[in-house]
Amino acid sequence: MTAILKARNLSKTYKIRSRGKDAPKTVEAVKGVDITVNEGEIVGFLGPNGAGKTTTLRMITTLLDPTGGEATVAGHDLARDPIGVRRSIGYVAQMGTTDPSAIVGEELVDHAKLYGIDPKVAAERGKVLLADLDLQDAWTRKCGSLSGGQRRRLDIAMGLIHEPKLVFLDEPSTGLDPQSRANLWHHIARLREEYGTTVFITTHYMDEADALCDRILIIDHGVIVAEGTPEELKRRVGGDQVILSVAPELAARTAEVAARLIADSHPEVEGGEVRLVSADGGTALPKLLAGLAAAGLDIDGVAVRRPTLDDVFLTLTGRSLRDDVAAA
Ligand SMILES: Nc1ncnc2c1ncn2[C@@H]1O[C@H](COP(=O)(O)OP(=O)(O)OP(=O)(O)O)[C@@H](O)[C@H]1O
Numbered sequence: 001m002t003a004i005l006k007a008r009n010l011s012k013t014y015k016i017r018s019r020g021k022d023a024p025k026t027v028e029a030v031k032g033v034d035i036t037v038n039e040g041e042i043v044g045f046l047g048p049n050g051a052g053k054t055t056t057l058r059m060i061t062t063l064l065d066p067t068g069g070e071a072t073v074a075g076h077d078l079a080r081d082p083i084g085v086r087r088s089i090g091y092v093a094q095m096g097t098t099d100p101s102a103i104v105g106e107e108l109v110d111h112a113k114l115y116g117i118d119p120k121v122a123a124e125r126g127k128v129l130l131a132d133l134d135l136q137d138a139w140t141r142k143c144g145s146l147s148g149g150q151r152r153r154l155d156i157a158m159g160l161i162h163e164p165k166l167v168f169l170d171e172p173s174t175g176l177d178p179q180s181r182a183n184l185w186h187h188i189a190r191l192r193e194e195y196g197t198t199v200f201i202t203t204h205y206m207d208e209a210d211a212l213c214d215r216i217l218i219i220d221h222g223v224i225v226a227e228g229t230p231e232e233l234k235r236r237v238g239g240d241q242v243i244l245s246v247a248p249e250l251a252a253r254t255a256e257v258a259a260r261l262i263a264d265s266h267p268e269v270e271g272g273e274v275r276l277v278s279a280d281g282g283t284a285l286p287k288l289l290a291g292l293a294a295a296g297l298d299i300d301g302v303a304v305r306r307p308t309l310d311d312v313f314l315t316l317t318g319r320s321l322r323d324d325v326a327a328a
Helices: 053-060 082-088 104-113 119-132 148-160 178-195 206-212 230-236 248-261 281-294 309-317 321-327
Strands: 003-016 025-038 042-046 068-073 089-092 166-170 198-203 215-220 223-228 240-245 268-270 273-278 301-305
Touching: 003 053, 003 198, 025 053, 025 068, 025 198, 025 223, 042 053, 042 178, 042 206, 053 068, 053 166, 053 198, 082 089, 089 148, 104 119, 104 148, 119 148, 119 178, 148 166, 148 178, 178 198, 178 206, 198 206, 206 309, 215 230, 215 309, 223 230, 223 309, 230 309, 240 281, 248 268, 248 273, 248 281, 273 281, 281 301
Parallel strands: 042 198, 042 215, 089 166, 166 198
Antiparallel strands: 003 025, 003 068, 215 223, 240 273, 240 301, 268 273
């Protein structure tokens, strides 16, 4: 595997000027992160609001000077060759960059010119990209007339017009409805198939990271707290949750028998529910149900819940990613 992005000990401390005679305050937004992305990977950078995702991304894409650390991006040293970095990457910012009053095709060609691409070549590439992103009829339309999802896909086309090897997407689906989000994920996944593009995507949506990414880095308070494939991360939570519905008066006895049947399952009773954990709920279930039946215990219902990335975040930080998002 060849690394296309390697950042070591990257950090950023913001200084905030205070009013009056108070000393300036500092915010340690990113505290020495290491990031490796291999060619062809789709890597998710997940964390709650304010965790340091955008700051990290802006440093890697040369938009912000790091306070410390170093990085090589697409073969170029971040500090010594920022122009080389910029030419080799695509960056799709959270807010997008298209002018609502501009014509889509012109916007694409003008953007390509910034990279020294011949306008004819840019127009050809732009049309192919728009077709790939399901925007074939948009060439002559005004950017502002596109729907939210179409606009995000146009932003992606803008980020790809110079055929970068590595593209950074900053929270690409924020503000989109569920259907447009799923549609966007489909298009992002296709980028790799069609163009072999490596994708680095920041998000605070766990389902997005889960659906799209080969590997996930979780950042919290400026520190990477976990890294792995979605499956590896979920395994770290300690397995599936098995939920048995029983008559409330049988719950305590059910928990007692279940604890004997499945080692380390730590059953907990809540009203008419008994919750236990198992490394593999699907395999444990037949043994559990047979054992409970043999003990004369009737089960009204059973559910197996696979851990989510939110459970991973909760286990690692004691907080829910969703709560943070909702509170922000
Ligand atoms: N220009 C700035 N000056 C001072 N502090 C900043 C600045 N930009 C970001 N911060 C602070 O740095 C921390 C990290 O912010 P950052 O925007 O990188 O987080 P994020 O994970 O991208 O959040 P979000 O999901 O909300 O975009 C936060 O505490 C934020 O308030």
